[in-house]
Amino acid sequence: MRLLIVEDEKRLALSLAKGLTAEGYAVDVVHDGLEGLHRATETPYDLIVLDIMLPGMNGYRVCATLRAAGHDVPILMLTAKDGEYDEAEGLDTGADDYLTKPFSYVVLVARVRALLRRHGQGKGSSPVHVVGGLTIDLGARRVVRGEGEDEIALTAKEFAVLEQLVLRxxxxxxxxxxxxxxxxxxxxxxxxxxxxxxxxxxxxxxxRLIRTVRGAGYRLEAPR
Known part of the structure; x- marks a missing residue:
């Protein structure tokens, strides 16, 4: 899963990127609203973490512009403001969720996972897949062999590659x-x-789980 963080507080943005990368996500970071809008329209992100108070273009406008253009990428808004009006405005522009600073990093990760899971389910996808004797839980980010608790240890990047094959x-x-x-x-x-x-x-x-299709890529298929 590839995420975009649009946040002008550079220390916060880099801290979030470091943590989310450790969780297995690919993370891009920009510090300006206009650059964030450009990246979001040019790259197929799976989720955007979007601050409201940004130079160039504020988060409300970035979100509204993306939605007007038909982009349905999940958007988690961040703001230092605290008030029902701000939350309502953020959600009215098309944001999927809202988090007020200061926030717990654990809460942010939970919100990110929930939005990705909800977005996937909206496309008819389930977070748990059974393939060739393996149970692959995208929500818990774990792979178990058979019906027991024989968990297979994967690195964050290995799981991220597997996730893309499972989703398709x-x-x-x-x-x-x-x-x-x-x-x-x-x-x-x-x-x-x-x-x-x-x-x-x-x-x-x-x-036999992952087949190479010469000149085209890879396909996940249950072995016969």
Whole structure:
């Protein structure tokens, strides 16, 4: 999952990015409303954390502009203000949730996960998938083999790659699409890094679970 943080308090923004990256998300950070709007319209983000008081363009306008253009990406608004009017205005412009500073990082992560889960369910997706003898829980970010508690340890990036394949189970997912959602905007390394993580997943989950479609990408399918 790839997230965008639009927050002009640089220390807060970088702290949030560091924490969310550790949770397994790819995170881009910008500090200006206009730049945030540009990134959000050019890149398929899974969720946006959007401050209200921003230089260039405030969060209300960024949110309203995205919604007017038809973007349904989940938006979690942040503000130092505290009042029912501000919350109502934020939600009226199309935000999905609202968090007042100062806030607990644990609460923010919980809100992010809830919004991603809700957005996925709105598209007909379930957070729990059973594939080839594995139970993959996207909400809890864990993989269990069989019916017991034999949990398979995955790194944050390994799980993020698996998540993209699970969400599009049965479809071919290209390397470029995986890179877009799992690695951040600053990544300039070898795109073949995706192959490294797919190989690691095959070792841990089973070689037949992820099929390579030559010249196109990868497809998750239950082995027969």
């Amino acid at each position: 189970r049965g479809e071919v997912v290209s390397k470029a699409e995986i890179l877009e959602h799992v690695w951040d905007f600053a990544y300039e390394g070898d795109p073949n890094i995706v192959e490294v993580y797919v190989s690691a997943l095959r070792r841990k989950l089973g070689a």
